[in-house]
Amino acid sequence: MSGVGESNPEQTLILREDEHPREVPGEVWKILIVDDDDEVHHVTRLVLADLCHGGRGVCLMSAYSGQEARHLLHAHRDVSVILLDVVMESEEAGLHLIRHIREELNNSSVRIILRTGQPGQAPERRIIIEYDINDYREKTELSAQKLFTSVAASVRAFETIQQLQAINSNLEEMVAARTQDLRLACQDLRRTAEELQAHRDRLQYEQELAKALLANVHEAERLDFPNLRYRLWPVDVANGDLILAARAPDGRQLIMIGDFTGHGLPAAIGALPVADLFHREVGRGCNIRSLISSINDELHRKLPRGLFLAACVIEVGTDQIVHAWNGGVPAAFVYSADAGVRERITSSDLPLGVVPSGELAFDIQHLSTRRGDRLFIYSDGLVEARNPEGEMFGEKRLEHCLREHGASETFFERVREQVEAFLAGNPQADDITMAELVLHAT
Amino acid sequence: MAISVWENDDHVAISVEGRFDFNLHQAFRAAYRNCDGSSTRFSVDLGDVQYLDSSALGMLLLLREHAGGDGRKVALCNCNPPVKELLKLARFDRLFTLI
Numbered sequence: 001m002s003g004v005g006e007s008n009p010e011q012t013l014i015l016r017e018d019e020h021p022r023e024v025p026g027e028v029w030k031i032l033i034v035d036d037d038d039e040v041h042h043v044t045r046l047v048l049a050d051l052c053h054g055g056r057g058v059c060l061m062s063a064y065s066g067q068e069a070r071h072l073l074h075a076h077r078d079v080s081v082i083l084l085d086v087v088m089e090s091e092e093a094g095l096h097l098i099r100h101i102r103e104e105l106n107n108s109s110v111r112i113i114l115r116t117g118q119p120g121q122a123p124e125r126r127i128i129i130e131y132d133i134n135d136y137r138e139k140t141e142l143s144a145q146k147l148f149t150s151v152a153a154s155v156r157a158f159e160t161i162q163q164l165q166a167i168n169s170n171l172e173e174m175v176a177a178r179t180q181d182l183r184l185a186c187q188d189l190r191r192t193a194e195e196l197q198a199h200r201d202r203l204q205y206e207q208e209l210a211k212a213l214l215a216n217v218h219e220a221e222r223l224d225f226p227n228l229r230y231r232l233w234p235v236d237v238a239n240g241d242l243i244l245a246a247r248a249p250d251g252r253q254l255i256m257i258g259d260f261t262g263h264g265l266p267a268a269i270g271a272l273p274v275a276d277l278f279h280r281e282v283g284r285g286c287n288i289r290s291l292i293s294s295i296n297d298e299l300h301r302k303l304p305r306g307l308f309l310a311a312c313v314i315e316v317g318t319d320q321i322v323h324a325w326n327g328g329v330p331a332a333f334v335y336s337a338d339a340g341v342r343e344r345i346t347s348s349d350l351p352l353g354v355v356p357s358g359e360l361a362f363d364i365q366h367l368s369t370r371r372g373d374r375l376f377i378y379s380d381g382l383v384e385a386r387n388p389e390g391e392m393f394g395e396k397r398l399e400h401c402l403r404e405h406g407a408s409e410t411f412f413e414r415v416r417e418q419v420e421a422f423l424a425g426n427p428q429a430d431d432i433t434m435a436e437l438v439l440h441a442t
Numbered sequence: 443m444a445i446s447v448w449e450n451d452d453h454v455a456i457s458v459e460g461r462f463d464f465n466l467h468q469a470f471r472a473a474y475r476n477c478d479g480s481s482t483r484f485s486v487d488l489g490d491v492q493y494l495d496s497s498a499l500g501m502l503l504l505l506r507e508h509a510g511g512d513g514r515k516v517a518l519c520n521c522n523p524p525v526k527e528l529l530k531l532a533r534f535d536r537l538f539t540l541i
Contacts, residue, residue: 261496305507306500310532328532347531354503354537361533390492 028059029155030076034069034094035085035115040139044083047144053155066093070100079110080158081151084133086116095122098131108132109161111154115139210268217242217268217275225253227441231412233381233432240267241379241431242309244275246282251318254282254291257433258311258352259329259379270309270353273298288315288323289362292352296360299353308353312345312377320440322367322375327351327360330384331395332377334367334439337407341399343367375437376402381430385419388426393419411436445469453483459490464497471504479508482515489520494528506537513537 029051033044041062051058061076063069065088073079082101086094094114101107113135116122124136134157135150142150223230223245230243240260247253256278260267277298281291292313299309310328317323326332328351334343348363378398385393397418405414412434419432444466448455456473458466474484484505488494502518509515517539521529529535 259496261500306504308496308500308503310496330531347533350533350536351499361536 028057029053029081029158030059030061030079031151031155032061032063032069032072032076032079032082034063034066034082034088034097036064036088037085037117038064040085040115043144044147047147048151051148051152051155053152054159058155065089066097066100069097073101073105073107073110077105077107081111081113081154083113083115083147083151086114086122087118091121095127095131098133102132109158109165111135111158113137113150113154115142206265210265213265213268214240214242214271217271227253227438228255228435229412230433230435231416233416233428233434235381235428235431240271241381241433242271242274242311243433243435244278245435246279248282248285250285252287253316253437254278254288255314255316255377255435255437256291256311257329257377257379257435258309259381259431259433260309261307261351270299270303270307273302274309288313288325288364291315292325292327292360292362293357296352296357300356303353308351310351310380314345314375314377314437316375316437316439320369322365322369322439324365324367325349325363330378330380330382332375333399333402334369334373334375335402335406336370336372336374338372340403340406342373369439371440373439374407375439376406377435377437379431379433381428381432382415382419382434384430385423385428385432386426387422387424393422397422445473447473449477452481453485455485455487457487457490460492462488462491462494462498462501464495467497467501470501474505474508477508480510482509483517484509484515485517485519487519488525489522491522491525494525496532499529499532499534502534502538514539517541 031048031051033041035041035044041064045060048058048060061072061079063072067089069082069084084094084097086092088094090096094116098112098114101110101112112133114122114127114131114133115137117139119138127133128136134154137146137150223243225245225247228245232241232243234241242258242260243256244258245253245255258271258274260270274295277295278291281294286294295309295311308328312324312326312329312332314325314332315323322334324332324345326345326347327349328347331347332345333341334345335341343365345365345367348365349361350359383393383395383398387393398415401411401415401418405411408414415434419428444458444460446457446459448457454474454477456470458470474482477484486502486505502516506513506516513536518529518534519541521540526540529538529540534540
């Protein structure tokens, strides 16, 4: 009985295997007969020997105890059906084997047909509920035909389970591959986002640098002339508006308003030499023409092509004659409270830094003025402010403002209100700079 | 596309559409960068430009330099009135051929 398997399981295992016709995995259905009765083995082999399913025959293996079955199952993970006796080396040796298979070997696919000769030891109702078996047969009722049918059905069920497992594992592989793809894509995205953030940080740093540079230029300006008032209305980013004013040793006053191409750092870098040069040249008494010429040459030499300074330069003589040059900014005005706009100083030359000074027209207007006249200069951000419909504020509206509020103390505030009302919530796109010079001021 | 380019033997025609501003910087430069500037005439069709800023003027200056600094070789075509006004404000009519 049980002594066979216990004496030398390895030995018996080899002996039993010698009986098997072939051992090529996958080509036969392995069926394990576990019973301590040699006769049962003999009869079962007779019944099942010619069982064939799906073109594959069977390989019948025999174990004579639960212990021996464990060894065989350990060596043959692909057993499809087990015909299992209950009472062998112990009362419940077969039941222990079921637990071992399902829970320790973790094999849920092998079909187990419990075949007992003593149903009193293992009542069907209790067993089928408590143990993961697939069929329960009493040896007395199990005819050859019924045995054959039960095993054949079990082989088919095992095959289906195997197919499902293959599909499942294939799906799992696909999911794993797809997950890996997604993970890589995610990594790429994260890297791109980090790169973008780095660019953004650098850009922000450059913009802050540009703002600080321009702020230094503006701060260094001593625009404390009693006859000059001005207002800078910058947008967040340093856009490069520039206003400079200085008095020459002989009393002439020079004012310049400028707007660099582009935004940020390039504009700020351009502003530095222009401010220095402006003060140096005016300080040594140069006139408007040579001032324009030296700033233009400096910029043309030093700025990369494509970067230039649109500017309006005004010289007010001690005789209050205004000499004015405009290269690329909107018209400046001479106006008075009573007569409105009397003179327009329109652009008649290229912006500074585009061509060598020899190619500039130096088309300078000379305007005589009278008491009460004021000069109003501004950057293009003012007239080019756009409302949500894309319409520009324009010179007409500005002239209207000048007529209405021109000489008043709150003129700039009125202009700002008008522009804000016109923008109607649209953001201001460009710096706005305004300056007003009272002529014939005592 | 905001920028389209047609090329034949000695002529590159660039067409700009919409807002001509700093955002077109790379695309505009790419339109002519590979042409031999010394032997090519350029035309820039601004007919469909609704807006042009100083960066655009800077880009046109770069094209002019690519063409050897000769304004007769760079034509600005179909400028609508606001665009023409801005080009004249900056006196770019002296640097380019406006047609």
